[in-house]
């Protein structure tokens with residue numbers, strides 16, 4: 195080992211002598227300056243070590259882009275006009291059927307059937323300002339937007355209609371952004387805008403920060419650690435500020 199080291203040192207000395215013999219001091223300075231310039235220009239094309247990356251925003255569909263609650267009540271009242279129902283301003287708890295089961299076993303069963311019917315998910319009306327906000331967000335420089343939605347277990351109509359809804363309201367190019375999952379915690383994102391107060395799953399904690407989108411059922415829910423509330427999409431909504439703040443956090447990491 196020592197011999198190898200000695201040989202390497204002798205070669206280095208030999209090359210250093212050769213270098214000094216070949217180039218005069220002015221030429222050696224020029225060579226050093228050229229090398230530094232090449233390094234600088236190369237690193238200039240690379241992203242700085244802590245540079246910001248794109249912000250990844252996950253948008254829930256039902257209750258955030260599409261008016262699930264309004265459509266549910268409308269359909270229920272049309273189909274069962276003589277049955278008791280829960281007005282929107284009396285909604286509480288994430289699962290609408292749970293509240294209907296409290297009115298009677300048969301009412302709960304009827305409620306369940308409402309959103310399993312063909313056309314329910316396709317006919318959902320967009321929430322006010324949601325389509326405009328989603329488009330604006332997707333066009334923002336440095337922001338990647340995905341749709342992150344959980345189909346119901348009886349998926350026959352729901353899955354295909356979620357794609358159709360996205361196509362109808364936002365266009366074919368949005369198909370690329372669709373993420374269908376029953377477990378949103380395993381999806382990698384920076385922000386998840388979702389109306390469900392407690393989102394649990396295989397990844398604890400998830401990588402994203404939860405922005406709780408206000409809906410009738412979650413108005414009185416107390417925010418948990420790290421959650422932020424977003425009250426809607428309309429003009430004075432703070433969604434742009436929330437994205438900007440998260441982008442700032444990422445750039446400081």
Ligand SMILES: [Mg+2]
Pocket residue numbers: 254255256257258388389390
């Ligand atoms: Mg939802």
